[in-house]
Amino acid sequence: MTNTSTIARGGGNLPTPERSPKRSRRQAKASGLPAWVIPYVLIVPGLLVIAGLLLYPLIQMIVISFQKVGLRQIRGVPADWVGGDNYTQILDNEIFWSSLRNTVVFAVITVTLTLVLGTAVGTLLNKLSRRMSALVIVGIMSAWAVPPVAQGVIWRWLFDADAGMINWGLNLLPDWFSEMLFGRADWTGEPWLNDPFSLYIALIVCVVWASFPFIAVSVLAGLKGIPSELYEAARVDGSSAWRTFRKITLPLLKPVFSVLTILSIIWNFKVFSQLYVLMNGPTNREAFNLSMFSFAEAFRSPPKMGTGAAIAVILTVLLLIVTAVYIRQIVKTEEL
Amino acid sequence: MTTSLSPRTAPASRRRPSSSGMSPLARKRLSRAALNTAGVLVFLFATFPVYWMVSTALKTNDQIFTTDFIPIPREITFEHVERILTEGVAGNSIWVYMRNSAIVALGTVLIGAVFALLAATAIARFRFRGRTSFLILLLVVQMIPAEALLIPLFLNVRRLGLYDNLLGLIVINVGLTLPFGVWMLRTFVAAVPKSLEEAAWIDGASRFTTFWRVLFPLVAPGLVATSIFSFITAWNELIFALILMSESSGYTMPVALQFFFGQRGVDWGAIMAGSTMMTIPVVVFFLLVQRRMVSGLVAGAVKG
Numbered sequence: 001m002t003n004t005s006t007i008a009r010g011g012g013n014l015p016t017p018e019r020s021p022k023r024s025r026r027q028a029k030a031s032g033l034p035a036w037v038i039p040y041v042l043i044v045p046g047l048l049v050i051a052g053l054l055l056y057p058l059i060q061m062i063v064i065s066f067q068k069v070g071l072r073q074i075r076g077v078p079a080d081w082v083g084g085d086n087y088t089q090i091l092d093n094e095i096f097w098s099s100l101r102n103t104v105v106f107a108v109i110t111v112t113l114t115l116v117l118g119t120a121v122g123t124l125l126n127k128l129s130r131r132m133s134a135l136v137i138v139g140i141m142s143a144w145a146v147p148p149v150a151q152g153v154i155w156r157w158l159f160d161a162d163a164g165m166i167n168w169g170l171n172l173l174p175d176w177f178s179e180m181l182f183g184r185a186d187w188t189g190e191p192w193l194n195d196p197f198s199l200y201i202a203l204i205v206c207v208v209w210a211s212f213p214f215i216a217v218s219v220l221a222g223l224k225g226i227p228s229e230l231y232e233a234a235r236v237d238g239s240s241a242w243r244t245f246r247k248i249t250l251p252l253l254k255p256v257f258s259v260l261t262i263l264s265i266i267w268n269f270k271v272f273s274q275l276y277v278l279m280n281g282p283t284n285r286e287a288f289n290l291s292m293f294s295f296a297e298a299f300r301s302p303p304k305m306g307t308g309a310a311i312a313v314i315l316t317v318l319l320l321i322v323t324a325v326y327i328r329q330i331v332k333t334e335e336l
Numbered sequence: 337m338t339t340s341l342s343p344r345t346a347p348a349s350r351r352r353p354s355s356s357g358m359s360p361l362a363r364k365r366l367s368r369a370a371l372n373t374a375g376v377l378v379f380l381f382a383t384f385p386v387y388w389m390v391s392t393a394l395k396t397n398d399q400i401f402t403t404d405f406i407p408i409p410r411e412i413t414f415e416h417v418e419r420i421l422t423e424g425v426a427g428n429s430i431w432v433y434m435r436n437s438a439i440v441a442l443g444t445v446l447i448g449a450v451f452a453l454l455a456a457t458a459i460a461r462f463r464f465r466g467r468t469s470f471l472i473l474l475l476v477v478q479m480i481p482a483e484a485l486l487i488p489l490f491l492n493v494r495r496l497g498l499y500d501n502l503l504g505l506i507v508i509n510v511g512l513t514l515p516f517g518v519w520m521l522r523t524f525v526a527a528v529p530k531s532l533e534e535a536a537w538i539d540g541a542s543r544f545t546t547f548w549r550v551l552f553p554l555v556a557p558g559l560v561a562t563s564i565f566s567f568i569t570a571w572n573e574l575i576f577a578l579i580l581m582s583e584s585s586g587y588t589m590p591v592a593l594q595f596f597f598g599q600r601g602v603d604w605g606a607i608m609a610g611s612t613m614m615t616i617p618v619v620v621f622f623l624l625v626q627r628r629m630v631s632g633l634v635a636g637a638v639k640g
Contacts, residue, residue, distance in 0.1 A: 038543075042458035043470060045451045046518055053489070053511025054477045060488035074491065121378050128375050138623070139379040142386050145622035147572040149590040150611040154385045157392065157604060165388065168405050188403065209385065270481040273574045273590065280597055291483040298487050299579055305487050312484035323479045331472060 058316075065313045069305035079306075086310040095285050096311070098196075099293040103269060103315075106200060106289065110271075111264045113208045115257070118215020123245070125216060126223045137220075140213035148210070152277025155206040159192040159278075166192070193278055196287035206274050211267065215260055222256040223249065262326040269319055290315040389615070393417065393608035400604050416605035420613075426584040426595040430610055433592035436502060437571055437614070440588055443506035444513060444570040445563045451510070452517035453559060457551070459518070460525035474515045482512050483575060490579050500583050508576050513566040520565065524558025525551070561625045568618055589614045
């Protein structure tokens with residue numbers, strides 16, 4: 001909590017790491033190692049893990065995306081170099097474009113909804129009485145804690161055609177109202193998860209439900225860090241609630257919001273588990289997103305690892321472009 | 337006295353245009369009631385799906401497969417729980433999958449915690465050449481989607497003979513969780529006052545003793561929070577478990593749950609019982625470290 005509140009004010013007050021060379025030399029004698037070696041010894045294990053499990057595979061992925069890797073190559077036959085063939089093949093594939101559209105549209109809608117709902121709930125939590133807000137926090141934490149696969153299972157059940165509660169609830173609406181909104185009154189047996197469009201509605205509901213709690217709790221932590229004098233001053237000046245929110249809360253929470261936005265984009269861009277459960281494995285090609293498309297190409301028979309890797313490269317580049325802005329901002333403004 | 341008066345008198349100018357003949361006190365009560373109602377709605381929206389999972393797991397089949405809304409099970413049954421424990425799914429009791437998930441998650445935490453603590457100490461306590469580059473590296477690798485590394489890691493694991501071996505999953509999960517673990521843990525290390533270590537140092541403690549007896553106990557709560565985060569990530573991980581395990585006896589919970597969506601229709605009672613079993617440990621951990629996790633995620637992501 002305290003950490004977050006310091007960001008809200010934009011200040012950093014962590015102790016700065018050791019820089020005096022004199023002290024380091026003195027310590028070195030006691031431990032038997034030259035002082036300058038120690039930090040390197042400490043980071044070597046972590047560095048090896050990162051290099052071996054993340055960086056090297058990243059390079060391999062790029063290499064594979066220019067190769068033909070099928071069953072024979074998985075068994076050990078050297079792979080053939082095919083140049084940019086995998087990429088041209090993908091760009092010609094309709095499924096790639098529908099996957100790209102699904103990925104981007106889903107991310108934009110979900111990030112927006114999550115941020116708006118999360119901010120609203122965070123602000124609400126800040127206004128509720130202590131006991132009430134503690135209760136609501138426990139409630140939303142229990143939604144956030146549900147594992148992604150179980151989230152998918154739960155919403156698949158709620159959106160079930162026959163015994164699902166969503167159809168039951170829609171049937172409760174007065175017929176004229178349902179008719180006016182959706183052009184139909186009877187929802188019994190509506191198979192939400194068969195059609196890509198309604199499948200994505202279910203996916204959006206599922207992901208927003210599971211991810212707004214994190215935004216809400218983070219916004220609440222940020223709000224707690226804003227000095228109450230500012231709000232008192234605004235109140236004395238007769239500022240309306242909306243104006244106070246726009247002129248005081250938003251600017252002060254800007255750093256928190258930028259982190260939350262980026263984290264949400266990263267998480268929602270590559271949503272996999274929930275989609276996998278909701279559409280019952282990689283079955284409906286029109287409902288693929290890029291992660292699912294890459295997975296299906298590479299691991300459904302016949303395995304086409306080369307094209308799978310090319311899709312993964314495109315997904316990674318997209319994500320890095322979106323997040324580069326954020327990384328630059330951290331590197332520039334924060335004391336690393 | 338003046339402070340308690342000012343909120344009442346000052347905003348009077350604002351109230352005038354919307355005056356509807358309501359006294360300020362009634363207005364205040366009304367807005368309190370509105371806020372509480374909104375709070376209850378949020379609570380219901382968040383908890384109903386979770387409740388629905390648990391209650392479905394405890395309902396008899398005739399209460400599950402119905403178009404009626406049965407909010408509270410008419411009679412509670414443990415038949416689904418018993419069935420997944422004895423009969424199980426994909427040829428094994430659900431315990432086998434719970435055990436596999438626990439092995440993978442705990443293995444990831446034990447290895448990951450040591451590596452993360454060492455690296456975080458280096459970053460937070462030393463200034464060395466390449467430190468900034470290492471930090472930027474940590475940030476950048478967190479942006480690489482794990483899904484993108486699927487193909488090369490699958491090939492490497494096969495080559496190393498770790499296919500169908502839980503150790504392979506552990507190694508991969510360590511890789512996936514470590515960058516964030518270091519990033520989160522370094523704020524906890526940096527938050528421990530340096531003067532404590534200096535005092536121990538002046539008293540003649542060796543570098544290792546200082547680390548073990550002074551720094552470690554103070555960082556321990558942060559280490560627990562970071563470890564729980566890694567535990568949950570590994571516990572929930574689906575995609576690598578899906579491709580690296582072909583024998584059903586090696587499946588983890590997320591993979592095993594897929595097999596309930598089977599040939600003879602979906603056994604919703606059983607899958608809800610399984611999902612509940614998988615969710616319980618995570619919820620418990622979440623409630624334990626809730627506060628730290630939020631500050632760690634947000635602060636860890638922003639600050640140096």
